[in-house]
Amino acid sequence: MSIELRNIRKTFGDFVALDNINLRVATGELLALLGLSGSGKTTLLRIIAGLETPDAGEVLFHGADATTRSVRDRNVGFVFQHYALFKHMTVFDNVAFGLRVKPRVERPVEAEIARRVHKLLTLVQLDFLADRYPSQLSGGQRQRVALARTLAVEPKVLLLDEPFGALDAKVRQELRRWLKRLHEEIKITSVFVTHDQEEALELANRVVVMNNGRIEQIGTPEEVYHRPATAFVHNFLGNVNLFHGRIENGKVYLGDTAVDVDRAHASASGNGKAVLALRPHLIEIITRPNGKPSFPATVISVNPAGPQVKVELVAEWGDAVQVDVGHERFDELAIAPGARVFLRPKEEKLFVYQI
């Protein structure tokens, strides 16, 4: 089932939680809502589910207006951040719950319920825990039970609100891969919320980046990572150095140095102030200028732990700069804190945003 949101707006008192949201989720798609905490992701998800009513705008399910349709009739499955399992029921009963409370005419017989529950528990790889209570499970297991419980009523749409938010990094990675496989298997239209950019980029077919109740960019993981539409998206998706520069007559100035900018990455025209964004691995450290645009800086600290050496510098105009260099190159350079070096931005990767 496809979902469409048109001009959704939601306020809490004077606070605008969502402002003019337009979004389409295609059938069978796995869409990620990515944004900082408080950017309105949960509110948007709850509006899709019908747990919250928008102040303005429409929600369409499969092309039909569902704005006023009640939660019960929307046929959505919702997985909550803190699992929301029924504490006083076993894992089996939790998963069976949705089937058992169906009206008598729709309710399957008990044997059929048992069969379906076991099938779901096998799908989430927890069949051996059917008789336990939620309090006896680990966080990751609880979340998988919650997912099985949601899938039991065969929803047309699956909504997940930071499903792995409360878990530790290792388990999260595992569940991430597992969810991707699961989605490929059952192909249900899914929207999941996360504040973890890695999770969004790895899992989703498309990513929606949200900020302060507005959508900053919608695109495939590759698009949002390599062609961010705004400085916010650029900053949010991974480490980035932001510099204040200015644009004059088609040239971009960083301090007094003019840099050539590949026009494809410059969303800037005319003259004025601009923000220049460059990821740490796209800056080269050189010991003396080689004719190409470069600017002087002083090394502040060096951290060689990890796959790349993280070098912190301060540019001559006072901005802190982070640069990642390979270990081999680092040994070649032989720099230590206090050293005066030159930074050469890889211009073809430089992004310019006008402000």
Add this chain to the structure above:
Amino acid sequence: MRPLRSGLESRLEKLCFNLRRMRVFRHPVEPFACRRYGMLTRNAFIAPMATSIHIAAPPGVTLTRSADTLTLHLSGEWSMRHKGAATARTLSSLDAPPKPRRIEFESSDLGEWDTSLLTFFERVLDHCRTRGIEVDRSGLPPGVQRLLELAEAVPEKKDARAAAARESFLTRIGNATIEALRSFDEFLDFFGRVTIAFWRLLRGKARFRTSDLMIEIQDCGANALGIVTLISYLVGIILAFMGAVQLQQFGAQIYVADLVSIGVTRDMGAMMTAIIMAGRTGAAFAAALGTMKVTQEIDALATMGISPLEFLVLPRVLALVLMMPLLCLYSDFVAILGGTTIGVGMLGINFTVFVHEAAYATTMTNVLGGLFKGTVYGALIAIAGCLRGFQCGDSSSAVGDAATQSVVMSVVLIVCACGLFAVIFNILGI
């Protein structure tokens, strides 16, 4: 990207931030904060205030006007030992005609300074902001500029402000009234929805689990017997005792039996049971539903196509409505037993005589009236408890609040209903 700062500067800023959060800027003479955090001076962070003991010129501000610009010459040592005399004078001269359009600062004669200077600037800036006077900060010492910027960047703590601004008596009464009316409104709304759910139940459409109903019946029926016994027995004793002291004077002790049986069956039995159930079961309903709200179990139910109102509220209301008359009847019986204890033990009335008199005074109308009241109280308690549970906020501390509020609401509703019944029964001549 933040420019890198020297260790001392960043430490100063952090301190300033802390001071700001403790609102020392607004209450610079708060002794605790001063002692604890020391003071900010231009040169260093001097920890205990008492160690800076040199005498210096007091803080001074001289004003010079040119065209529509006012220049403030700052001089002397600005320390918290000198109370803000300079502040008041400056502020009043800002208002004196001719009104300046712009102010500037001159600080070459300024000596040592601490938070008091910042307080002074804050007041002046505030003053200028409200009057639309332009401020040129370039004459301020650089340290002050930086600290002021930082102070303005940190949002004020909202709760501190709320505590500071006390509302007037009338405002508070008005707000409380609006709040009370709104909460009654919510109650009526919820009552209506529960009624609709009941209607669906009667037509066999509502869905909840019988096992839930049974558990609730056990909890607010059998499990409540102990406390109901204790309280009812004591209420019987108290009623009888109070009556006995008066009636003894006229030699009319035997009427203690009438007093207790009529008083208990008509009103006190239902009332006391209801109050017990409000504290015990109503609060438990609010806490149970509040917890489910916090853990989002209620949302989970809704997304699984189940009406939380039918699934969670109906069994609870039904259980209490079914159990209240039984508990009332039991409470009546135990309270009369308590009265009998006093009659037989203290007044020396024969047991058979006392029971006979009590039985004679007890009428079916009174008993049934009492049971009816009890049933209504039960419905009110259950609905108030569930309502507050549903309205619970999103934090776990909100669950406690919900429980408390449910008890308050129940008790108010019980007392109002009791008064209403008294009037109605009176009109009907029961």
